[in-house]
Amino acid sequence: MEILEGCKDDDPECQKGLYDLYYNYAFKICFRYTRNKEDVLEIINDGYMKIFNKIKGFAYPLDSGHLDAAFQTWMKKIMVYTAIDYLRRKSNRHFYKTTGEDIDRIDTGLLYYTDNLGYNELIEMVRLLPQSYRWVFNLYVIDGYSHKEIADLLKISESTSRSNLVKAKEHLRRMLKKTYEEILIKYN
């Protein structure tokens, strides 16, 4: 589209247009991978910077009807890479950050209970997961990466990726069960 063309020419108005058009989409991706808002905002801007840099290399799909989807996929990949890069740099600062503390938080019921277990609450559960589980779950289940791709991206082994996924699902199941039980109690 014209906006993409404009961005390829570094036209600031087109860049703003692109920014606004996909901000929500980018936000939703980054939000899932992080625990606090501040990180999301940093990642979004980092990601957009990369996008504006690399947009010259974005190739239009043959079928123009698929342009939106193709761009979203391309953009999502960049956002995910940026998110992981950023979080990995950030966690290096607190060197050996373990997940022990994080797991306690989940089990002590940091989840607030709602009547309507909506999508937002489900994503909150994902955000509560310890970092490594959260990443693998997001990448595999929601964003559709394979274990091999995940292993390359996170610099872990495929088996670690698989076991992290299993553990992530266990945690989520436990959270779902807990919330479900609370709902039952309320209605009985």
Next chain:
Amino acid sequence: MRRFSSNITDQELCLLFKEAGEQYQPDHSPDEQEMQWLKLQGELPDRVFAAVQNKRGIYWQRWTTLIVLLLSFLFLDGPDVRSGHWGGSRPGQTEVRHISIGHTGYLTPQPREITQQPIDIARRIAVSLSVVSARSVLSTRPPVWMSPGRAPAVRTPNPEHPDTSRKKKARSRPAKWSIGLVAGTEWSMVEGKSNGRVGPEAGVILQYRFAQRWSVESGVLVADKIYAARPEDYHSPITYAGLYNINARCRVFDVPVNIRYDFLQRGNNQAFISTGLSSFWMQKEEYEYQFTTAGTPQKSERTLYNQNRHFLSIANISAGYEHTWKNLSFQVSPYLKLPLTGIGFGKVRLLSSGVQFSAKISF
């Protein structure tokens, strides 16, 4: 209400979350979006150049502030130490003076000088600390006086668009080492006698973090320990008949070696406990002996320099709370020092307890 069961299959779980990921709507305001755009716009031009400049600036800043801190401490403490060595008393020399009735001064050898110096040091340290921390916190580019040739080339960050690229570069290295300054007050007493006094303390500490919650600390602290001892607590070869009290003021160099465990770590705050051993070097010991001769109270004094050393003979116990911000941290820690052996000329069981305030830089 969502279709839901407590025994959800793997496939259903994955589908549920995949759907959630696509359909959910997180909260974010249009104002926030605008602000983010402005921030991004501010960074788009010259971003690579600015990032390089800022990276160099950070390293410069860290090293110079470190040097300034160390120098200010060393030079400010210099005169007192040197006079102890060269100013008329050689190491090991003692002075004994008799003072007759009526003299009510506590300890004559310049008590003012002694109390003033550490307080002076502590004050100057606090000033240089605040200057340094203000500089490293407030500035977003290398101070002009450090790089006069480069100043015009550095892109001045627009005050409306905070420069975030520098923040990112600064965060990329793990914080293993920290060095900082300590100041505090200490209350010393001899076991059994509660007549203790408060004295100042200041020093430098170095911390090395070798695991997520564990680190080792060492450093050099200077403290004035003021206390009183009963004759039965004071064990020295020379004594006075009719001795009933000893007032003491000792300038001690304390080199601790402690191991610290952070039992609580939440975000930028840590709570810890630490224990270890200290070595004392008694740089100056002043004792005032109060005794009665034929019913008349009298005083006598003894001053010793660099005579007593106690290697790893004091046990340290402390706990504390630390708050980190960027690469700075501030910490408060109450502590206890228990002797494993007799301290000083009188080989007294000298306990010290107090609170330390530290400011550290990590790199």
